[in-house]
Amino acid sequence: MSKASLLWLLFTSLLLLVSAPAFSEENNNPDAGLVPSSLDLEQLTELRCGVKKSPEGIGITSSENGASGLGLQRLARKEEDEFEDIPLEPLEFDEEEEIPGIYDPLEPLNRFFFHFNDKLYFWVLKPVSQGYGKVVPKPVRTRVKNFFINLASPIRIVNCLLQGKFESACNELVRTIVNTTVGALGLEDVAREKLDIPPQHEDLGQTLGKLGLGPGIFINWPFFGPSSLRDSVGMLGDYFLDPINYLVPSTKENLAVKGYRTVNKTSLTIGEYEKFKKAALDPYVSMRDAYYQYRREQIKK
Amino acid sequence: MYLGRWSDDTWVKVRIRKGERAMKRTFLLASLLILYFTVLGYGISMAGAPMDQIRETTDKIIAIVTDPALKGEQYKEQRRRLIRQVVDERFDWYEMAKRCLGRHWRKRTEEERAEFINLFEELLERTYLDRVEGYSGEKVLYLAEKVRGRHALVKVKILTKEGTEIPVIYRLKKNGERWMVYDIVIEGVSLVNNYRKQFSSILSRSSFQELLEKIRQKIKDKERQNEGGKGE
Numbered sequence: 001m002s003k004a005s006l007l008w009l010l011f012t013s014l015l016l017l018v019s020a021p022a023f024s025e026e027n028n029n030p031d032a033g034l035v036p037s038s039l040d041l042e043q044l045t046e047l048r049c050g051v052k053k054s055p056e057g058i059g060i061t062s063s064e065n066g067a068s069g070l071g072l073q074r075l076a077r078k079e080e081d082e083f084e085d086i087p088l089e090p091l092e093f094d095e096e097e098e099i100p101g102i103y104d105p106l107e108p109l110n111r112f113f114f115h116f117n118d119k120l121y122f123w124v125l126k127p128v129s130q131g132y133g134k135v136v137p138k139p140v141r142t143r144v145k146n147f148f149i150n151l152a153s154p155i156r157i158v159n160c161l162l163q164g165k166f167e168s169a170c171n172e173l174v175r176t177i178v179n180t181t182v183g184a185l186g187l188e189d190v191a192r193e194k195l196d197i198p199p200q201h202e203d204l205g206q207t208l209g210k211l212g213l214g215p216g217i218f219i220n221w222p223f224f225g226p227s228s229l230r231d232s233v234g235m236l237g238d239y240f241l242d243p244i245n246y247l248v249p250s251t252k253e254n255l256a257v258k259g260y261r262t263v264n265k266t267s268l269t270i271g272e273y274e275k276f277k278k279a280a281l282d283p284y285v286s287m288r289d290a291y292y293q294y295r296r297e298q299i300k301k
Numbered sequence: 302m303y304l305g306r307w308s309d310d311t312w313v314k315v316r317i318r319k320g321e322r323a324m325k326r327t328f329l330l331a332s333l334l335i336l337y338f339t340v341l342g343y344g345i346s347m348a349g350a351p352m353d354q355i356r357e358t359t360d361k362i363i364a365i366v367t368d369p370a371l372k373g374e375q376y377k378e379q380r381r382r383l384i385r386q387v388v389d390e391r392f393d394w395y396e397m398a399k400r401c402l403g404r405h406w407r408k409r410t411e412e413e414r415a416e417f418i419n420l421f422e423e424l425l426e427r428t429y430l431d432r433v434e435g436y437s438g439e440k441v442l443y444l445a446e447k448v449r450g451r452h453a454l455v456k457v458k459i460l461t462k463e464g465t466e467i468p469v470i471y472r473l474k475k476n477g478e479r480w481m482v483y484d485i486v487i488e489g490v491s492l493v494n495n496y497r498k499q500f501s502s503i504l505s506r507s508s509f510q511e512l513l514e515k516i517r518q519k520i521k522d523k524e525r526q527n528e529g530g531k532g533e
Contacts, residue, residue: 014511084525098495099403099498100496112482133388142463169393185391189464192464193464198464198466275428275431275432278428278431279424279425279428280499281496281499281500281503281515281516281519282499282502282503282510284501285498285502286495286498286499288498289490289494289495289498289499290495293489293490293491293494293495294488294489294490296489297488297489300489
């Protein structure tokens, strides 16, 4: 038996073990976590890196008062830094104003792969994910998703460091340690739920963008979907930071694991692509522009 | 909450949470303003705050979709009518449509514009209604607002049950006493810019009438899907 399949076996048995209640209770209590409640996690908040937040989080209200005060304070601190940069302009309607976009010389090819991916979704990915979602309860699927997010943390840590975001890198490190240990190999996102440290979504494409590299041209990959020249280079670099590729080196098994990851992730987001398509008059152009705008925003952060 | 500097070009910045020093410095101003609003009454303070108006609209919509008396398929039409009413009071469809068309706006006659606005509104409302109807206890956090003359930004964050945060920015324009939304920016993606790219791409290949036909088709598809209860 190869090392990869051994690891896989270990992972699945662990998953089954910890998810057994989820199967038996028929989703009655999806919040029932893996973490024993006796563990006083409040002590762990000391682990958070960076500026200690001030005790008074004022001025922020939510429609309901359910959100934790901790979260609100963190949001407030972040918002204050970010809101300053958002321009009010253009104030008045300027019909000649050119809104920025992404250069797309490969449009015919990109459109071809857009249709390919579209069919791939509706004919293969969606039915498979729906079937999988019927068999596996949602709490289990969320844990699987958490596991893969936690596994990919080297990508986020390294890119935080490359962008000089040391506080984020430190927080990401804390996340990884806490989630891998207390969170049972990352199945539970304890760091987000109890310590209020969300994952820092950083990748090499963003790092390159931070360095001033533009997106270049738009590339819509088969299977992977929308990307740009810069972000494709980034994806390639991130490949070497992704532990999956070392844990499961054989191509066949590697693809199987990644395929499973995709099916699991899709099963949690069914309906989103459909909604996107419903709103669009030219879904390809809409996706291209949304990708461009979204990445530009991510890089700004 | 602290009311910031008020310079010549009537920059009014309302910022949330600021250092204590600033708090003290502006405490007097803030209390004077509160007094001012209290004396002048409720109406004026409402008109002055884009964030309050966004909050008011959001709360109204949440109240409709969570109203137990309106639950269920048989009240769908009524529910949707109520939501549309609230949305119409807050959205500036004219401004939104104009900005989405960009340079193609000027070339159109008044009738063409009117028809375009109607169709565009219909399309957006249907899309919007679908999303609103899927409301499942998300929380809205009102974070900041920025006002300059007749224009304003309001920043909110939607907190889903799973703990995901979705940053949303409303762009507003003052119309009389009301602040009207003309663009929504979700996770950095501006709705107006996205449609503008689509329209300009379509209009580079086909006529304006064909574009209108395309929107009509889209609305019809949606009607069919809603009746059939099933998307693609």
